[in-house]
Amino acid sequence: MxxxxxxxxxxxxxxxxxxxxxxxxxxxxxxxxxxxxxxxxxxxxxxxxxxxxxxxxxxxxxxxxxxxxxxxxxxxxxxxxxxxxxxxxxxxxxxxxxxxxxxxxxxxxxxxxxxxxxxxxxxxxxxxxxxxxxxxxxxxxxxxxxxxxLESGGEFFENIASLITRLGETSALSAVMALxxxxxxxxxxxxxxxxxxxxxxxxxxxxxxxxxxxxxxxxxxxxxxxxxxxxxxxxxxxxxxxxxxxxxxxxxxxxxxxxxxxxxxxxxxxxxxxxxxxxxxxxxxxxxxxxxxxxxxxxxxxxxxxxxxxxxxxxxxxxxxxxxxxxxxxxxxxxxxxxxxxxxxxxxxxxxxxxxxxGVAELRQIARQSRYEAAIGGACVLGVLILGPIGGLLLAFVLSLVNLVRRAAHPEVGALSIPADPDASLTDVTEDAQPDEAGTLVVRFAAPLFFGNGATLAGYLDDATRDSDGRIRTVVLDAEAITDVDVTGAAALRRAMDALEARGIGFSLSRLRPELRARFARFGLLDEGVGEFATTREAVRVLRERYGPPRDS
Structure with a gap:
């Protein structure tokens, strides 16, 4: 203390x-x-x-x-x-x-x-x-x-209009002293x-x-x-x-x-x-x-x-x-x-x-870094002026929640580039989902998996494998950044796994946090046929040995 x-x-x-x-x-x-x-x-x-x-x-x-x-x-x-x-x-x-x-x-x-x-x-x-x-x-x-x-309690824009129309009442001595x-x-x-x-x-x-x-x-x-x-x-x-x-x-x-x-x-x-x-x-x-x-x-x-x-x-x-x-x-x-x-x-x-x-300088800096967040700041300014302080604060909270949900619903998701050298790093994220020569596609999802973003992951897996023409044999989900999962998120992943199975594509998990394993198992995400690997590098090595060269399309 x-x-x-x-x-x-x-x-x-x-x-x-x-x-x-x-x-x-x-x-x-x-x-x-x-x-x-x-x-x-x-x-x-x-x-x-x-x-x-x-x-x-x-x-x-x-x-x-x-x-x-x-x-x-x-x-x-x-x-x-x-x-x-x-x-x-x-x-x-x-x-x-x-x-x-x-x-x-x-x-x-x-x-x-x-x-x-x-x-x-x-x-x-x-x-x-x-x-x-x-x-x-x-x-x-x-x-x-x-x-x-000015009239006590008047609205901001009403007060501006009132001040402009009453400029003729200005006290010259008061204005000079103020200046x-x-x-x-x-x-x-x-x-x-x-x-x-x-x-x-x-x-x-x-x-x-x-x-x-x-x-x-x-x-x-x-x-x-x-x-x-x-x-x-x-x-x-x-x-x-x-x-x-x-x-x-x-x-x-x-x-x-x-x-x-x-x-x-x-x-x-x-x-x-x-x-x-x-x-x-x-x-x-x-x-x-x-x-x-x-x-x-x-x-x-x-x-x-x-x-x-x-x-x-x-x-x-x-x-x-x-x-x-x-x-x-x-x-x-x-x-x-x-x-x-x-x-x-x-x-x-x-x-x-x-x-x-x-906050002019702060808003300019925010605008240079993120126009969306600068727009949120500007909306809060107008909210206070139009709705009053309480209404403006409520609007600020709504915008804050919208911003939070927007970010949570669209987390970083992408495929890791897989080098030919099995000992090389797998950290580079590629915009296009490309499997390695053995047909292994590694996907990383950088957020908790919940009702707001489960469809995002499922949609990415569907888009990445829909027209693979046999080039993708198995998908590895790097789960290190997944810190939690709820019922809706698990259901979305389950549907994506079933769609992969229907296309003849295997599914594996790597780097699944120990504290989340029980929840994945409870939601039926660790059924027989789902591979589990301690590291993504191990997953790529094992799957390369298992599948060998890619089959013809």
Whole structure:
């Protein structure tokens, strides 16, 4: 079991603490923006930096992963809860309840050791889903930067049309401030990545706004932020209201599971330490329950903040603890400093953070490698924009299953080339099924044999031997890659074997796994007349000796 703050030594404690100060500078402006994306008060974003962050840092197995709300999760919170429209329940209460259910689902998944399920959301699907959410966030932030208020809960394409038709309402001062902030943020990312550009921009913009009274000239500001530590309470909802929130909470849990486990594993592999996926799920679960009870909203893995800490050389969870303590001090003594922050600049900060989530480079790379999978990613983007986050997630799962079934139903199947030298390798796969000089055809099937692909193997054997004109005397099925067989797959192979027998062609198996032999025997695939060989090379040698030269056609 990993001790808290694993990797922390007296040699790196100063570096880790300073990294925590940087993390605080990055996280405060981002969480203010993410709370606004989620339709929640600023305090909900700040509360997420205290108790949930501390709980996560003390429980997680990863030394580097930072837990916090992110843009995609905030968009999912807003879209899903707006779509529910639960009567008699306010947004903060629903968001807190959603976080609790999400946390309980993650704790249950950890208890059942379901961390491996994170592997079942493929990269194209995850990139596409997050990109769809990011587009919704980006549109809302563009409106904020222009000083235009879009209708709450509107559909993505309706909001685009609304924004275009209302461009005449643009606040010139808001747009200028946002453009200046964007330029500084992008320049900071390019030329001074270690400086917390977001914090610097917010401080400068706030000073300018207060000094010149821009809030009285049409520039929206954050306004009053209640001071004090996080308050703890159980969300007051009826049973039917709790039940209505479950689907969106499970969607959040799934995204947290997929992103969190994969990012945690990637950094552990990169930096040479081990993580426990199920323990990480428990940490996310506990953090989300803490978020809900402290009137915040769902937290997940923050890839941008984790990357920033990695660049600074941080290899422990001390920065997250510094973040929690610093955020608490801000809530106690510094909320007055936040009142004059201009909303257009918050929109610029969030927009720059969200740009990375659009996945343009990832989708281009996927398209170069596989157009089919790139199309799946694109479909997920449209699914989120048209169907909403829950509908988009369901579409992602359907596409994932279709992709899985498509691949399983069409595994690699081909004939091995058989050289004249009996000691030579039999590893080359040929596109055309060609027997050797003794009429032996070796076929390799690289998948479990089940209901989805049994017909594929049977069809290949039929096509390969239908017009052989006596050139093929026996078929050897190299079964090393067959890891399982079910009733339907066995029936398909049995029919293929009967068809071969009717044509006077023998059938043999080579390299059949010992644990599968009993199942093959139970399904009647090892009847008398079916040859069995320990190796394919032995099968070819024996059959060459048995059949000799091929008979005339």
């Amino acid at each position: 990993r001790r808290p703050l694993a990797g922390l030594t007296r040699h790196n404690v100063l570096r880790e603490a300073l990294s925590g100060v940087t993390l605080l500078a990055i996280s405060v402006p981002l969480n203010i923006g993410y709370a606004q994306i989620a339709g929640l008060p600023v305090t909900a974003g700040l509360y997420a930096l205290v108790v949930p962050t501390l709980v996560y840092a003390l429980l997680v197995s990863s030394r580097q992963l930072v837990a916090s709300p992110d843009a995609a999760a905030a968009a999912l919170v807003f879209s899903s809860l707006t779509g529910l429209g639960i009567a008699g329940a306010d947004f903060p209460t629903m968001a807190a309840a959603q976080a609790i259910i999400c946390g309980l689902a993650l704790l249950f998944a950890s208890w059942l050791k379901l961390g491996f399920l994170a592997n079942f959301l493929s990269k194209p699907i995850l990139v596409g889903f997050v990109a769809g959410l990011a587009l919704e966030v980006l549109l809302s932030q563009i409106a904020k930067m222009l000083g235009i208020s 200046a902030a964007l330029a500084l943020l992008l320049a900071g990312r390019r030329f001074a990545p270690k400086i917390p550009a977001a914090l610097v921009v917010l401080i400068v913009a706030t000073v300018v706004t207060v000094a010149f009274g821009l809030d009285e000239r049409g520039v929206a500001v954050l306004g009053s932020v209640p001071a004090g530590p996080p308050r703890f309470d159980l969300p007051s909802l009826s049973l039917s209201q709790w039940m209505a929130i479950i689907p969106s909470a499970l969607a959040l849990a799934l995204i947290t599971m997929a992103e969190g486990v994969l990012v945690s594993r990637s950094y552990a592999d990169l930096r040479g330490y081990r993580v426990n996926a199920d323990r990480d799920l428990a940490a996310f679960g506990a953090a989300n329950v803490a978020a809900g009870l402290s009137l915040s909203f769902a937290v997940g893995s923050s890839t941008s903040r984790t990357a920033a800490m990695d660049q600074l050389g941080s290899r422990t969870q001390l920065p997250s603890i510094v973040l929690a303590l610093g955020s608490l001090l801000l809530l106690l003594f510094g909320t007055g400093l936040l009142e004059g922050i201009p909303s257009p600049v918050i929109g610029a900060v969030v927009a720059v953070a969200v740009i990375r989530l659009l």
